[in-house]
Amino acid sequence: xxxxxxxxxxxxxxxxxxxxxxxxxxxxxxxxxxxxxxxxxxxxxxxxxxxxxxxxxxxxxxxxxxxxxxxxxxxxxxxxxxxxxxxxxxxxxxxxxxxxxxxxxxxxxxxxxxxxxxxxxxxxxxxxxxxxxxxxxxxxxxxxxxxxxxxxxxxxxxxxxxxxxxxxxxxxxxxxxxxxxxxxxxxxxxxxxxxxxxxxxxxxxxxxxxxxxxxxxxxxxxxxxxxxxxxxxxxxxxxxxxxxxxxxxxxxxxxxxxxxxxxxxxxxxxxxxxxxxxxxxxxxxxxxxxxxxxxxxxxxxxxxxxxxxxxxxxxxxxxxxxxxxxx
Amino acid sequence: xxxxxxxxxxxxxxxxxxxxxxxxxxxxxxxxxxxxxxxxxxxxxxxxxxxxxxxxxxxxxxxxxxxxxxxxxxxxxxxxxxxxxxxxxxxxxxxxxxxxxxxxxxxxxxxxxxxxxxxxxxxxxxxxxxxxxxxxxxxxxxxxxxxxxxxxxxxxxxxxxxxxxxxxxxxxxxxxxxxxxxxxxxxxxxxxxxxxxxxxxxxxxxxxxxxxxxxxxxxxxxxxxxxxxxxxxxxxxxxxxxxxxxxxxxxxxxxxxxxxxxxxxxxxxxxxxxxxxxxxxxxxxxxxxxxxxxxxxxxxxxxxxxxxxxxxxxxxxxxxxx
Numbered sequence: 001x002x003x004x005x006x007x008x009x010x011x012x013x014x015x016x017x018x019x020x021x022x023x024x025x026x027x028x029x030x031x032x033x034x035x036x037x038x039x040x041x042x043x044x045x046x047x048x049x050x051x052x053x054x055x056x057x058x059x060x061x062x063x064x065x066x067x068x069x070x071x072x073x074x075x076x077x078x079x080x081x082x083x084x085x086x087x088x089x090x091x092x093x094x095x096x097x098x099x100x101x102x103x104x105x106x107x108x109x110x111x112x113x114x115x116x117x118x119x120x121x122x123x124x125x126x127x128x129x130x131x132x133x134x135x136x137x138x139x140x141x142x143x144x145x146x147x148x149x150x151x152x153x154x155x156x157x158x159x160x161x162x163x164x165x166x167x168x169x170x171x172x173x174x175x176x177x178x179x180x181x182x183x184x185x186x187x188x189x190x191x192x193x194x195x196x197x198x199x200x201x202x203x204x205x206x207x208x209x210x211x212x213x214x215x216x217x218x219x220x221x222x223x224x225x226x227x228x229x230x231x232x233x234x235x236x237x238x239x240x241x242x243x244x245x246x247x248x249x250x251x252x253x254x255x256x257x258x259x260x261x262x263x264x265x266x267x268x269x270x271x272x273x274x275x276x277x278x279x280x281x282x283x284x285x286x287x288x289x290x291x292x293x294x295x296x297x298x299x300x301x302x303x304x305x306x307x308x309x310x311x312x313x314x315x316x317x318x319x320x321x322x323x324x325x326x327x
Numbered sequence: 328x329x330x331x332x333x334x335x336x337x338x339x340x341x342x343x344x345x346x347x348x349x350x351x352x353x354x355x356x357x358x359x360x361x362x363x364x365x366x367x368x369x370x371x372x373x374x375x376x377x378x379x380x381x382x383x384x385x386x387x388x389x390x391x392x393x394x395x396x397x398x399x400x401x402x403x404x405x406x407x408x409x410x411x412x413x414x415x416x417x418x419x420x421x422x423x424x425x426x427x428x429x430x431x432x433x434x435x436x437x438x439x440x441x442x443x444x445x446x447x448x449x450x451x452x453x454x455x456x457x458x459x460x461x462x463x464x465x466x467x468x469x470x471x472x473x474x475x476x477x478x479x480x481x482x483x484x485x486x487x488x489x490x491x492x493x494x495x496x497x498x499x500x501x502x503x504x505x506x507x508x509x510x511x512x513x514x515x516x517x518x519x520x521x522x523x524x525x526x527x528x529x530x531x532x533x534x535x536x537x538x539x540x541x542x543x544x545x546x547x548x549x550x551x552x553x554x555x556x557x558x559x560x561x562x563x564x565x566x567x568x569x570x571x572x573x574x575x576x577x578x579x580x581x582x583x584x585x586x587x588x589x590x591x592x593x594x595x596x597x598x599x600x601x602x603x604x605x606x607x608x609x610x611x612x613x614x615x616x617x618x619x620x621x622x623x624x625x626x627x628x629x630x631x632x633x634x635x636x637x638x639x640x641x642x643x644x645x646x647x648x649x
Contacts, residue, residue: 033551037467041460041521045483048520052497053489117393120386125379132390136397141631145580145598146620149605153613154400161403193397254490256583282492289496302493309488317481
């Protein structure tokens with residue numbers, strides 16, 4: 001028997017059997033057809049995203065670990081209590097704080113520099129603006145992993161070029177990746193270097209989409225250039241910046257590669273061996289699973305992360321009206 | 328033509344159109360006014376000019392400083408790669424002796440070429456699968472009405488916010504059970520997993536393609552598949568190229584999953600190989616590392632620069648509609 005190619009739909013040669021038959025068949029398969037187009041993507045998502053998520057959620061409510069891999073117990077929200085109020089909170093809470101601080105600071109820094117450069121580049125008298133743009137955008141074009149790995153060399157304490165330069169200027173070298181505070185600054189710096197080109201491009205696109213008529217109208221009303229920025233540019237910029245800021249925050253909240261490849265979470269903390277001073281939740285969870293085999297705790301932590309990032313995404317979708325026209 | 332001249336001509340024009348012949352005294356008065364106004368315009372113009380020129384040069388100098396700071400690490404890697412010896416001990420940014428020895432060494436002494444090959448297989452394969460999954464699903468979401476359409480994509484997008492680092496354990500266990508760890512081709516499918524974000528943005532792009540084209544094709548007797556294959560796919564090509572590149576570059580830089588799954592040095596990708604390279608030979612062979620990372624980055628940078636316009640415009644077109 002020939003299989004009816006329902007993903008293809010009705011074709012001219014498809015007129016075998018009685019008309020009622022073919023109509024009924026057509027009606028049935030018409031309902032199925034959209035799912036046929038979705039099936040490949042949905043199957044791969046189910047296997048690679050949803051099953052793992054379901055598994056992790058399941059594990060989050062157990063005390064599964066290396067020693068209790070088969071004989072685990074259900075402990076309800078025990079892991080959540082452990083993370084925020086139990087003995088483990090001493091390890092977890094600093095990581096949690098740093099994750100939020102890192103994501104917030106890096107978003108603000110990247111956005112500020114990106115916007116600042118975009119405003120400079122948007123100057124109509126700057127004829128060679130495109131050249132500058134092409135140069136400034138280079139960090140975005142480099143493969144991130146390789147760039148971060150190279151930065152570990154650039155910031156190397158003894159022979160890195162940054163410290164060599166500081167020594168040449170007669171300043172004391174900075175313990176970039178070995179001192180807890182400087183390691184955090186390094187992460188923010190490198191992330192700024194990697195992230196500002198994207199922000200710059202996005203802001204430039206936004207600035208150029210603001211109609212020139214608005215500025216002409218402001219000119220007629222005798223607005224100063226600051227007033228033009230304050231009352232024309234800024235409000236319009238905010239409209240597309242808020243979603244941009246939220247998504248950047250959410251992205252950096254999970255920015256595993258940045259921390260893991262630059263500092264590996266180090267330098268180590270004195271009070272615990274579970275996490276280093278620069279560990280964010282993503283790298284901490286990775287270590288908890290692959291080094292310390294605390295599956296239950298790691299699962300619960302990923303749910304906390306998911307709740308935060310998911311809420312932000314939901315807010316962003318509402319703000320951008322992303323699904324307004326889906327009906 | 329200068330601004331003031333243009334301005335003057337515009338004024339003259341309107342004078343002719345509106346005024347017509349004027350009484351003589353009025354005309355003289357008007358010429359007087361015009362003269363003073365022109366003076367005022369010129370004065371203001373000169374003042375604005377100096378102000379603007381200062382601003383322009385300030386802008387330029389700031390941009391130059393930022394560009395220098397931004398290029399500094401890249402420049403160091405480039406010079407280090409041409410430096411003799413293993414460590415970069417020089418006080419200057421320009422090496423005293425140029426040598427391409429490092430590049431030759433990378434190819435001769437490390438598995439660099441194997442890493443490149445693995446990365447290319449992995450990235451191309453998974454990007455192609457990704458494009459296929461994205462195109463079909465986006466077509467489904469864009470052109471059909473069905474149950475679960477409204478909230479389906481939103482749910483998918485939200486669910487994929489789940490941190491990838493946490494899906495790691497489950498994926499690892501799954502691959503281990505199936506005895507597919509350390510298998511480059513199995514890993515290709517893992518990296519190609521459908522992305523709700525890609526589907527969403529491609530759907531936005533397809534929504535912007537006029538539906539009349541589909542209908543015209545349908546009237547001519549085309550099936551849904553033919554509409555997809557011969558109408559939508561060619562028109563959506565810019566967006567699909569963007570998806571291909573994103574996917575390619577994402578896999579090229581991927582580290583977390585590959586470090587957990589690919590254990591055999593035989594299967595290392597570029598990112599993995601380079602990371603192990605500095606980890607193993609700690610700080611000893613930075614010149615080699617620099618040469619290797621430059622060679623690894625160059626193709627991606629070239630592709631990226633070439634297609635950057637595509638990427639940005641594709642992104643905005645998809646996003647604006649989405």
